[in-house]
Amino acid sequence: MKLKHIMVTGKRGNISYQRRFPKALRDHPQVRDNPIYRKALGVTTRDTDADVLTAWEQAHQTYTEYVATLKSANIDQLSQAEKKRGIRSAIGKSNWLAV
Numbered sequence: 001m002k003l004k005h006i007m008v009t010g011k012r013g014n015i016s017y018q019r020r021f022p023k024a025l026r027d028h029p030q031v032r033d034n035p036i037y038r039k040a041l042g043v044t045t046r047d048t049d050a051d052v053l054t055a056w057e058q059a060h061q062t063y064t065e066y067v068a069t070l071k072s073a074n075i076d077q078l079s080q081a082e083k084k085r086g087i088r089s090a091i092g093k094s095n096w097l098a099v
Contacts, residue, residue, distance in 0.1 A: 001049045003056050007038075013045030015052060017059035025070055027084075037063055 005019045017039045021031045039062065041055035 001052060003053070005060070006056065008045060014040065015043050015045065015055070016040045017056060017063065019063055022067060025067065028070055030070060037066070039063070 005017055007016045007018045008014070009016065017037075019037050021028075021035050021037060025031045026035055039059045041052070041059055043052050043055045
C-alpha cells in the first residue's frame with residue numbers, strides 16, 4: 001500500500017508519519033526549530049493494510065488539527081511573519097537598494 005508522508009525505519013519496519021509544516025508557519029515559535037512534523041504510528045510493515053491505514057488517518061487528522069490550531073491561535077504572529085516575508089521578497093526583487 002502506498003500512502004503519502006510515510007517513513008519506514010529500523011529493522012522491524014516501524015512506520016511513522018512525517019510531513020513539513022506549511023511555509024506560513026515556518027517562523028512560528030512552535031515550528032521554527034524543527035520544521036518537520038513526525039509521529040510514530042505504532043504499526044509496522046508486518047501489520048495489515050487496514051491497521052496501517054487507520055493509524056495513518058489518525059496521524060493525518062492530528063497534523064491537520066495542529067496546523068489549524070497554530071494558524072488560528074497566533075494570527076497576529078503569522079501576520080507579522082508574512083509581512084516580513086513580503087518585505088524581504090519585495091526588496092530582493094527590486095533594484096532600489098543597488099546604487
